[in-house]
Amino acid sequence: MTVQPILTARGLVKRYGRVVALNHADFDLYPGEVLAVIGDNGAGKTTLIKAISGAIRPDEGEIRLDGQKVDFRSPLEARDAGIETVHQTLALSPALSIADNMFLGRELRKPGFRGRWLRALDRDKMEEVARQKLNELGLLTIQNIRQAVETLSGGQRQGVAVVRAATFGSKVIIMDEPTAALGVKESRKVLDLIQDVKSRGLPIVLISHNMPHVFEVADRIHVHRLGRRLCVIDPKKHTMSDAVAYMTGAMEPPVEAAVA
Amino acid sequence: MTVQPILTARGLVKRYGRVVALNHADFDLYPGEVLAVIGDNGAGKTTLIKAISGAIRPDEGEIRLDGQKVDFRSPLEARDAGIETVHQTLALSPALSIADNMFLGRELRKPGFRGRWLRALDRDKMEEVARQKLNELGLLTIQNIRQAVETLSGGQRQGVAVVRAATFGSKVIIMDEPTAALGVKESRKVLDLIQDVKSRGLPIVLISHNMPHVFEVADRIHVHRLGRRLCVIDPKKHTMSDAVAYMTGAMEPPVEAAVA
Amino acid sequence: LITKTDINPFFVKMKEGASAKAEELGVDLSTYAGKIDGDHETQVQAIESCIASGAKGILLTASDTKAIVPAVKKARDAGILVIALDTPLEPIDSADATFATDNFKAGELIGQWAAKTLGDEAANAKIALLDLAPSQPSVDVLRNQGFLQGFGIELKDEKMIGDEDDPRIVGNDVTSGNEEGGRKAMENLLQKDPDINVVYTINEPAAAGAYEALKSFGKEEGVLLVSVDGGCPGVQNVKEGIIGATSQQYPLLMASMGIEAIKKYADSGELPEPSPGLDFFNTGVTLVTDQPVEGVESIDSEEGLERCWG
Amino acid sequence: MSDAGAAPHKQDFEEVLDRSDKSVAAFEGHEKNLMDRLQHFLHGNPTMVPVIVLAISIIAFGFIAGDRFFSAFNLSLIMQQVSIIGILAAAQSLVILTAGIDLSVGANMVLASVIMGNLGVQLGLPAPVAIGIGFICGALAGALNGFLVTKVRLPPFIVTLGTWNIFFALNLWLSGAQSIRSQDIDAQAPLLKFFGESINIGGAQFTFGSMLMVLIFAVLWYVLNRTAWGRHVYAVGDDKDAAELAGIRTSRTLVQVYALAGLVCGIAAWAAIGRVGSVSPQSFQEANLQSITAVVIGGISLFGGRGSIIGPLVGALIVGVFNSGLRLAGVDVLWQVFAIGWLTIIAVAMDQWIRKVSA
């Protein structure tokens, strides 16, 4: 591909005490693609995307968004730059309502005086939008948009988190094992959503341990191993067996893949 | 089958406020079998096995172990009755060592005076056993059996929990989504373990959303839906599509299955 | 010098007095105090530190006059002169000497003054008693009981506050010896009986608080407010007719006399003599009021101001 | 997403999904008896719990202590007596909502009032300046707590346990433990006693101080429930990491909360001068624990993120009603302490019982 990658990382290093979670890891995401990231438990996938989404700051290495060098000091900065993330821990506030959670940190204010001077929230507007987005996705049948997130089932919560990302992401959407705890039906919904977002031209990073899912939606597969990118493979050219073999170290990756 | 079921439940009901998690659910486990429990998110699977393993007390209904009516007032009682459970939340103490966790609540004491009167723990013995069991399983390559569980990766933790159950379970072993967060390799290990335990003649209850896994190891499949047992199917006679269709309500279960 | 607490100006003054005298006599002085009133443990520790640091003498205002005794004994065994200031120990001879205001006397004076001022009205007075703390430290008891005695109410247990059943007593309440407590306590007692016309207060801050309460009830006129201490703000209040009368004590005197005594002891080894007729050296207590009455000698606020502390 | 079925090579067993039904878990209305009904109603609006406790105790004492207690005047008097602790409880609530705790509120307030007094009376600065500086000091003291909690990552309990001692020491140092006399304040800077003024309405006597308390709670209620910042406070208290990942500057929010709490302490300091009538460094030694008591009786969870700011106002009133009622009923101080002890436990126990019913 000669296209400029939208998001790149080079030589990322992150240490936790003596554990080296990221060991000079590289990363490339191209416009409009679905990039799957696979790897064993503890390979460093979550740490990688945490670094990209500003949740942690790498000890070394650089990250570029649209070719610009960026250094996110907090998740907020990454978000403002257009990177939305669905974290493995969904990052929802149990006691707040669904609407509040969706707009957390980006609340809408009432127009005019009350909004500007009294900084009054526009509750109705936010709930309106939230309901509409959730229905679009059709992921949940929420009786009450005001109900606290803690009263939702695991599946429903994941839904809220995914919708939040899909709604506000303007450049990149990252999902860390979004279907881990989901049932067959719910997983399907999420996969469909991914297709949907992709069709809107947004690139997506998907971390998953589920090979069939990965091979279904991914355009390229980033294989992570022992804290670094081992290779990038094309799901059409390689089989699931190959992918698993690479990521578990059962087989050496082909030379061209390492460059891809 | 004319064999007596080892564990049965009839008409279990559990309410959380207005939510009815269990709605007159039945359950049967036969000796030496692997029974898979499948169902949508929020179908009530976890609640069901929590009731069986004494983690919660059902509002109605009765549970029989070996035909004897039992009423577990705490997980401890269920455990003493020989029922070991791997909970969705692994139930490990982060700060305690692997060995301590494995023997939590069933510690070994030093022989003779120091043990009986000073109630001194037999550390070496416990660590010895723990290391041996973990190696048998081959699930982990632990450098140090004394290290705190919090320093392990998600996969490794799940391993410890599973081994604990497999080691001490004498009648029934229950696993709630043991592979949810696990990588391909790690999941394989757990499935192998299940086979292994089964070959030792212990019956196993496995909750999972992963159809291929379910159809690989299960002898019978308990389909849970809207808080009750919809039907029980034989993986050899039904396809994955059937199973999914039943559990999602896309298709009515065959009459005979409902009775099976 | 070991005082009860640094949060009470009385003892802060006492400390200053001592320091000044020490300067003058070239005695080196270290001061200790509890963090809160009734902080007994800290005082014991202080005494021990003095022993450890080989002090010549200790000036002590005990928080718990009974409990401190063993510690004091230790100090005296170590050859240290222990002088009790302000509050006598129990038994009083546990200290080598005691320079104190007779707190009971202090209470008695204002009691008598109040009674006399009212004259015949005293028979159907309505009295509010604003004490220090629920734990009834000895100052609290002595002043309270002294006042009642002076007012002519028969005491039950001399060591207990609030066991009197004289109909003229509207009630007791605690003030923690500060304005906020004083005001709240006064309000509560006024709620019990709005016709209160005699108010005893443990000290002048409490009195100031009580006055605020009376004012907000519009009752500042025609109520006798009496107190103990004789601190300058208090005497000022007497001058302005806010407090009817107060028994003035002389912490600086106590302290400086104490220092002198110790100096004397250190140099010549001779012990101070208690005042005749008393088993302690009375540093005196004087009634300060601008409406003197027969049979209770008193000084006016002007004079009081000259002799006041802080 | 009707095209879902056409997605590339999905696992065959998923084909059936499109036909799956959309109904959700069964519900059931099971108000068995009146008790359950009540419980469910209260669960719906937990703020009502302390209100009901308050109502009950007022009525109860109305019978026990007679109409001396029940008079409009006495009830307004209770308002006056709780006003300072109430305002401090408001500050305390802010901190507790973030799953913290502030043992230094009382010391902070007294320190601020001493500063106001020293500047306004001793040094004779214009009262507004003195008061303003007092506010600033309060806010800074709070910010110090916030800084230690967020930047140095210390548990709030420990931080404020430490600063409590520190503020206390500074207070003694600045004041020499000397009160500033009411009359001197009148002479020098009467404005300091502004909140001591009061207006009478049909026997009831409302001091500006009690009104200030109500006003502060009203403002905080608006801020917490009607502005984004308020939602952030709840989110941070609920799950700090989640809030951070969701894109909230949790550290900044926390520091702001502690600083605001400190500012409220500063305001309380002004009100306290009015209430006490003089600047008294010895007063309010136990205000921190009393404020915490009011907050927990008001039904705010010590684990953060749950509870309404109105609760503590009611909580403070409950404590006031008990104190006043018991006194008028002629109960010994010592048994009042005893009663407050049980009150704390029982009130929170009721609250727990309500919340036990889930969803």
Add this chain to the structure above:
Amino acid sequence: MSDAGAAPHKQDFEEVLDRSDKSVAAFEGHEKNLMDRLQHFLHGNPTMVPVIVLAISIIAFGFIAGDRFFSAFNLSLIMQQVSIIGILAAAQSLVILTAGIDLSVGANMVLASVIMGNLGVQLGLPAPVAIGIGFICGALAGALNGFLVTKVRLPPFIVTLGTWNIFFALNLWLSGAQSIRSQDIDAQAPLLKFFGESINIGGAQFTFGSMLMVLIFAVLWYVLNRTAWGRHVYAVGDDKDAAELAGIRTSRTLVQVYALAGLVCGIAAWAAIGRVGSVSPQSFQEANLQSITAVVIGGISLFGGRGSIIGPLVGALIVGVFNSGLRLAGVDVLWQVFAIGWLTIIAVAMDQWIRKVSA
């Protein structure tokens, strides 16, 4: 499990797994500089942190306050002075290890000592009986806390805030706020003052009280680290639900912990009579906060489950050293309070800094 490969119809892509390599995540020793080394060493054995702080402060005060401080006598004196707070800190640690907190330890102790005094001196019961009953009362008071925490499910902070008031009131009621004189105890029940006795070793004066403190910590260390029950205490404090699911009777363990803490308070009561020389209902008003300070300085986490019981012993000594040192250096009380405030914050900050390095 060599037969794993032959398992029925496993997904084809898993065939390769048998060949997968078994190496684990990379490690790296990166002791960059001495600071890091120290940090890692301390991280390995965090108990050392307070010990080092203690050593440093002793030496420091040796210079500041001169050899009056450094004398064997004074050091043994510090032991005496902290003995009571130390014992209470031991009780406090038990509770804090379960992620609780006990504000009532001090009041509980004083109550127990008053009971011992009343029975032994006032009523003239045989001393052993009086002491025994005192122990029982202490344990029961603790059990009451435990019951309210587990059965009624109230936050420990609130429960013990309540019982603190309750015990305080009972104490005043039983004692009438009157101390029992040393002489009377000598006459009636000298055994009550047993822990006041001491033996001299080269100028140093060790009271039985200070020995008792050390003994209690030694026993608790054994119980917590060498018995199953001890492991359960840590497990409960670490993650209560997990412990419950793992088959521990968490409620029973908790009640036992609070009861044991109460019993230790009872023992402290006996020691306190020896230490103070008389039964003083006025003493130890602040013991609860002091004990908490000692515990946190000793490096036990307020969130439970982490920290060694030895820490609080050292923590108590640190506070004692500071008090004694500052006193001998002739520092005003108010600056002592100031210093203790900072000490608390800084000590815990150091602890945090150590634990920041993970695994």
